Amino acid sequence: MERMSTSKRVCVITGATGGIGLATAIAMARRGHALRVIGRSLAKLEATRSALAKETSDVAVLRADLSSLASVRACASELLARDEPIHVLINNAGVWHP
Numbered sequence: 653m654e655r656m657s658t659s660k661r662v663c664v665i666t667g668a669t670g671g672i673g674l675a676t677a678i679a680m681a682r683r684g685h686a687l688r689v690i691g692r693s694l695a696k697l698e699a700t701r702s703a704l705a706k707e708t709s710d711v712a713v714l715r716a717d718l719s720s721l722a723s724v725r726a727c728a729s730e731l732l733a734r735d736e737p738i739h740v741l742i743n744n745a746g747v748w749h750p
Contacts, residue, residue, distance in 0.1 A: 660686040660710055664731065664738050666718065667745030669696035674703065676742060681707035685740065690714045690727060718745050 663685040667673040669692075677687055681704055689704070689711065691697045697713040704711045712734075716727035731738070 660684055661739040662686045662688060662736055663740040663742065664688040664690065665742040665744060666690045666716075668742075669693065669700045673742075673744040674700060676744060677704060678707055680740070680742075681711070684708075686710040688712050688714060688731065688734075688738075690716050690745075692717050 661684070663677075663680045665673060665677050665680070665687065668677040668687075668689045677689060677700070681687055685708075687704060687708065687710065689697065689700055691700065691713065692715065694715055697715060701711055701713050714727050714730055715723075717723040
């Protein structure tokens with residue numbers, strides 16, 4: 653994959669398909685960042701892309717199940733293949749154990 657050219661600062665956010673993560677992604681988009689959003693559900697990722705499109709055209713979604721090391725590695729490979737710097741990393745994904 654060829655280098656993705658962006659003059660914006662690149663922000664990678666996990667868990668941005670809802671709640672605090674989505675609010676953070678919207679705030680980062682409003683600040684002019686390029687977004688790379690990581691989530692588990694393709695449907696939620698596409699809804700997130702649509703929501704963020706109102707704020708920025710520079711958003712990419714990547715699927716990763718953070719409970720699977722193989723999935724995390726595949727996502728990391730996809731990020732590396734973009735050949736762009738990561739200026740901001742927001743690890744928002746979490747687990748709740750009732």
